[in-house]
Amino acid sequence: MDRRVTVSAALATTLLCGACGGGADTDEPAFRAALLTSGPVSDAGWYAGAYEGLLMMRDSLGAGVSHQQTRTPAEFDEAFLAYAADGYDLVFAHGFEYQDAALRAGRQFPEMTIVVSGGGRVTENVVPLVFTLEEGSYLAGMMAGGMTVSGTVGMVGGVAIPPVQGTFRAFEAGVFAVNPDARVLEAYIGNWDDVSAAKEAASAQLRQGADVLIHNTDAASFGVFQAVRERVAEGEVAWAIGMNRDQNGIAPEVTLGSAVIDIPRAFLATARSWQAGELGGVPIYVGSSRSVIDFVPNPAVLDAIPAGLLEEVDSARVRIRRGELEVPRVHFVEGETEEG
Amino acid sequence: MRARPFIAIMGNPWVSGATALALTGLVAAASLWLGGFDPLAAFASLVRGSLGSPGAFLSITLVRAVPLILTGLAVGVAFRAGVWNIGAEGQLYAGAVAAVWAGLHFGTLPAALLVPLVLCASALGGVIWILVPAFLRIRMGVGEVITTILMNFLGIHLAAWMVRGPLQEPRGIFPQTESIPLSAQLPVLFPGTRLHLGFPLAMGLAVLAWGFYRWTVAGFRASAVGASEEVARVAGAMDVNRVLTGTFLASGALAGLAGGVEVAGVTFALYEGLSPGWGYTAIAVALLAGLHPLGIVGAGVLFGALEGGAGAMQRNAGIPSAWVSAVEAMVILSLLAVGVASRSRTAGPPTTANESGGIVAGTGGSDEDPGHA
Amino acid sequence: MTTPPAARLGNITKSFGRFPALSGASLEVRSGEIHGLLGENGAGKSTLLSIFGGRLRPDAGSLEIRGTRTEFGTPGDAAAQGIGMVHQHFALVPAFTVLENLALGYRSSRSRWTLPIPDLRDRAARLQAETGLRVPLEASVERLGVGDRQRVEILKALLIDPSIILLDEPTAVLAPSEVDTLFGLLDRLRAQGRAIVLVAHKLDEILGVVDRVTVLRRGRTVLTAGRDEVDGPALVRAMVGEGPVADPAVPDIPRPRGGRVPPGEVVVSLEGAPTSGLNGPLEIRRGEIVGIAGIEGNGQGSLAMALAGRSRPPGTRVRLPAHLGFIPQDRTRSGLAGSMSLVENLALALHRDPAYRTSRPGLPSLLRWSALRERAGELMERYGVSGPGLDAPVAALSGGNQQRVVVAREMALARDVLVAENPTRGLDVASTTFVHQQIQSLSSTGDRPPGVVLISTDLDEIMALAHRIFTIVRGSLREVPRDARSREEIGGLMLSGVEAV
Structure with a gap:
């Protein structure tokens, strides 16, 4: 089963390659991070904090970043697929609603790590980010x-x-x-x-x-x-x-x-521990111990x-x-x- | 003017579509440029993200086209017979609820049984959701525009209640259902893509609908009732109520199936907000296609590409989703405008003077349904 | 010439797609005259009138109102210039009351923004007293009969106090006595110095009232003359042209054949409320033409629907044969679907015939379009339908051709009985004659000719064709005794329901 998944993931990324090719910048970013939200990042709250965190990753960690607001659950899988095909390393799916799609995508694209805010399930590359x-x-x-x-x-x-x-x-x-x-x-x-x-x-x-x-x-x-x-x-x-x-x-x-809750700080800290190779397998709890x-x-x-x-x-x-x-x-x- | 010139339906929607796309491209580019974005980058990612690679086309465009084609067919079938079903959205939700219920409840059955069962359940859900408007229209003469719209709200709330109540995932934490088992999910057609069985199913139904209107007596009756109920009754000696009943049921079943195919092929679980308004976009799809079943496939794929490309515009060109929605709406509007205009040009003379009935002729006015002008 | 004519339309051309409706039509109307506008169906009379009334814009041509060159405009512009129009198919909103319909075209002198209902009520009441056009102002139009609707339409036109009044086939829907009333009204309007343009099909009728006539043929004006300078045959020649024509052109109204009831088998029998005034059921036999005469709005519609098996009125029992043709009275509303093609309109009635559909067990039955097309082509040729072709929407056909399509279709179905309600309403002379001949030959040809029920408000038509005549008054039938077959006596029966014998 694992082999089949890997094969199909390879196929998927190859098929989608046209979608990512050409646009790559000459100065390669340190890593690629993406954010998925179900609401507008102009809400001055939950989603705005996430977007701010994404921008901080770009500014202080040199990440290449991208954001998509999904309108329906039908777009979840598509967004993960597209980000995987575009070579994104870390995807922040900012809401529990993404967890099922994130698990499917995590199985299909083992190279990609997905952080699900408020998520309820954990695997090697799908990690819930729980705010205590x-x-x-x-x-x-x-x-x-x-x-x-x-x-x-x-x-x-x-x-x-x-x-x-x-x-x-x-x-x-x-x-x-x-x-x-x-x-x-x-x-x-x-x-x-x-x-x-x-x-x-x-x-x-x-x-x-x-x-x-x-x-x-x-x-x-x-x-x-x-x-x-x-x-x-x-x-x-x-x-x-x-x-x-x-x-x-x-x-x-x-x-x-x-x-x-200091969401930007939580995102930044999560990205840092991913860089350090510490992310995966266990849920991330962020609370007062990390000043979040x-x-x-x-x-x-x-x-x-x-x-x-x-x-x-x-x-x-x-x-x-x-x-x-x-x-x-x-x-x-x-x-x-x-x-x- | 009649909204559905039968001959004009056979007109060519592709030419009008291409013209509209070019026109809208200009308007959309101008507005993006005014908003401080790079129109070229935006369009490049729109095209790349929807048609730029086999993967994008199969996994994004066609997958998104499926619910649009199915609801488009639901609307097309209804409008063709003069049934103004604006309720595809609610019927879709009812179908999705029914499909998820069947998938979870009969989860132990083998796929060969469970998949058809899930799809039938969703069609049945859509049918149940259209029964009240159908009854009110056929038995009491209450216009179905209002009733189907009202049933939309009920359908959306049905789903919202289900994911918090009877069908909530077993731990009772998240407002969604459990995923339906693998044996209830529609198989993927090509490994590595997301394209599922729903697409050939939608295509097959479109071809079936085309043949139905083109060749069968029943299909001809439906078209005749749509052209004029009075003429169908008097000159055609048809049982108009029977035709209307069949139309309502078929339309509801197709819309319900759209919901079932979406949960069994894409989301695998029921969420509230499952549909971004497919049931309403379907009206644009059906009208753009001139209610022609095969045209609906084309229009559905076009809209699927547009929506899929819109996602890519956000991801790759950094255009905020509000702008993307505005551009999308512009494209839909101009597609419809050009589509309808080009059809009315080919619809022949506006009648030889007024001998064959004026626009508000008192004697001819009532063969359009009251209230749906 | 001291005073200019009220209006002059010069050299008007107008095409619908590739179909030229007018190619050089002219019309001059003088104040204080009734001007007859004549022509075959499809000659362009209605198109010309619509251009005059501002509902259509010509491709080329000139318009002069009272000697002044004027641009063609909208119906509103036409109204502002004193042109009032009475449409053939009434431009009324069925759900509105009479008064509300009158308000549609009415502008108060006092305010642009308010609906001048009291003002309007006064004016309408005065106008009614003046003209004798009595219609209840508060009644909703959908409840009115055709005659009343026409009165509303005329009232509406008169409200703007027009100097030119255009009437498109106003007599087509009226009973003989109503026609007389209308002409009396037109007389008075003429005496007030207004110019009146009248389109009508019945030559006899129109010749008694017009001062001058203009004849159109194939979109062109071919004759303008004073009433005294021409006679009926001359006008007919002008209308149909010289030389061979497709239609039997001479208005040779057949002789009444009353007196002999062919001894065919009974194909239709109707019992119940409508027959309460008869000694038994209404029975139609093969080979006979039964005429049912009556003034519009006396229950002809529901009787026709019952006889055609389209509805089952309570308390009425009908026995019907298998092969029945039905020509409904209002072809645009009930007879033809304007947006469908000619073949499709044929299929509308023929799709039930096993000859045009497949039936394999377990499969949905399919229409045999090729057979339908073939039949359509053949029928159109036989019935002389001319138009843009089998696949064009029938709305593109002229009124006369549309009626020929209905007649052709229903006669093809009527192997046992034909029910026809006002089958020649709105048709020109040649088409009327053609339909009459078709009905006669249908009922007299073959071993087992069908019976015919002819329901009509046109007494001449009934007297010319029917073997037996009934009158219908308030839904109730009465048979006219054979020795009472005169215009006057039947007319009296149609009005009162009381036997004048």
Whole structure:
């Protein structure tokens, strides 16, 4: 079977050779890296971060780069095939949706390495890149547990899928670490972009007594900030915490901080370990140990946060980096064990 | 004017297609240049990426043509008989859902049984999705344009629900189904390419459809009903409802099959957003081909090359996908404009004066379906 | 000449593709006259009128309105110059009410942007009172009969207060008494000083009302004369030309043959609501022509559809033979598919005939196109259809030729019975005569000639052809006694349904 695959891969690249020939530059790049996204790289978030990472590979590692936005799953295999034929070494497939096609392509083109963001399966040349946002989320939970006056905090999620639930479990753990008696509310709006639904869910939690809210709703998060703002305007005390990227600027006066992913840095680090021949066979976890995941307190409200709490969070960050503190995590890479 | 001059269908879509491509090339080049991109590099990668090598042609262009040909046939078959099925998109999704369900549920069967079963299931799914519009049109006189469009939304949501609910992959993490087993997948025709059995299947169906309209009594009846229901009923003494029923079912089956072939030949699993709007592009494909089944194959391959080349434009020339979509839309528009214009030139005199019925003649107005002018 | 003519079209040419419809047609109309425009089908009358009314643009030619050279324009331009057009096939929106249809071409003097409905209602009501064109303004057009639709069409033309009115075969759809009313109206319009151009096929009819006539032959004006300077035979000669022609040209209306009912077997029998006024079912026998006379809109349509087996009205039972031909009244709407070729239109009816299809068990039956083509060529020759060929869309044929296609096709099918509804409507004299002769010879030739049901609003046609005559009033049939076969008595029966005997 392996031989057949190799033969067919050779055939495929030969057949497609016309597609790659001619255009090659005279100064050969150090390596070729490509990025596949399912959304536009102008989203100032998940996809934009990936594209930024790709450009950093070009600028600091001398890679030849290319990007394609796929519109449908039918384009996945085609894109891998085309990149293999064009001699690309490393393909970042930025989303779990690519994993099946990546496995097929990985079998067919053993020379190419594929990194699947949030992927669930691992082979020699197909590697999931898993962002352990739980670590930032745990630190955010500590902050929430320390700041709550009412003893109740809330979580507003987009869709109840394991990656989101994972961040909430970690958040809970962080809350209980500093405030064992706290109550944690949890709600999902069912999508990623309904701002008014997010606001409604957040307001409901505030009415139930929550005074610190975290979200994991992507584009709908503005509704959570809005709800907190209005609560504060009514004279109550309430805080919001951002997620995924630094959202401290959205509502600076009511935001404690954000749990962030530094995607460009993760990509760059992955590319470096591929160059070093260290990539393959095991999933890549990027978290606070590589400074990809972090909790960023909001500088605008530092005065409102007790110094002791900030110190506690800082020391927890250090212990997580050293591996001394285990943050609860959802395991979705196949065959992955508790120890990961 | 009638949208489907029967004689004109026999006209030559290739000439009009070439003219349109040249014209659009100029417009697209100008707009790319204005956007700060190199038009020559863009077009070079478009052509190289779709037609530049046997591999690109077989693995990219033809593979992309398959769903367009099948949905194009679905639309063509419907429009020819005066059924305005705008719902190929929803029927495609229903077919894809049915195919994946069959592939997973009967996964232990040998390929010789499972592949036909999967394809039949997808056709059946498409048929089920068109039953309501068909019933409403034939029994209640409700225009199928609206109902088929509404069923599109339902079909898209059906798939979205399936990948999160009943058909979600067993670990329940990702919104997609498990891959169907190898025995349910369409075999690849040439090793090293992605070209699968779906292409000869689509070709065969197109030839079959061509023969159906060219030679069979039933095909002639369908064309007659499309030319004028009233004439078919009165002069042809035809059972118009029967013809319409058959047309609805065939159209739905073809669109459903497009979904089945796509999951069994390309994606192997069901995703939401499986189709980038093939069911709608199909309308352009069918109209460009003048509803001629063999023309639909040609138009499908042309659109497949265009979309495949568009991917290469992104990869190799660094043109952002929004620009690529805009250029693609321009090409489609001008293809249609030139195609339709060149056909109406060959469609003969606009009638000898108004003796044979004016454009809004009160006595002749109702042989077009109300609301679909 | 002191006053210039109302309009003068000079040397108009117009081609459709390679088919020349007009090649040097001229027409001069004076204010205060009714001008008859005559010619065979396909002579170019409708094309000329469409150019006059702005619906078509000529390839060459000149136009003068009241002595001033004018460019050819759109229907809107024509309306602005005071030209109103009454179309042969009405340009009405079926789903709209009468008033809404009137509003389509109407511009208010007060506002460009609002629909002047109250204003329009007043004007329409006044116009109706003036002209006697009574139609319910709020009725939707699709519910109106042909006669009423024509009244709407005329009202619409009159709304712009035209100085020139063009009427394309207005009498074709009307009953005799309605024709008289129309001509009375035209008389009054003439008296108001308007110029009227009238296209009609029945020479007798038109000669009684026109002041002058212009005759077109093959797209060319061949005669313009005052009414008193010509007679019927002279006009016919002008229309068909000298020398041998393909058609039997002389309008020799056959003698009525009433009185003898051939003793053929019964091929059609109809029972139920339409026959409630008869003593038993309506029976059609081989070899006889049964005429059904009535004013438009009295249920002829559904009776024809029932007799042809196309629909089954509740409470009606029909026994039909195997081989039935049906000439529906509206060829453009029901008889022919304009976008299909001549052969395909033939196949439309003949595809059921086993002679033109294969039947092998287990295989779909195929059409034998070669046999169909052969038959088409033969029929077209026999019935004198001229046009761009077997594969051109039939929409490219002239109205008369289209009707010949329908007649040819249905007669070929009518081995047992022929049901014909207004088969000569809109046809010229020669074509009408031809169709009448075909019907007669069909019903009298061979050992087992078919029976014929002739449903017509043209009483002359019925009296000339039918052995037995029925009237239809509000869907109900009555037989006309043999001794009551006169125009007046049957006309009275058609109007009232009350036996005048």
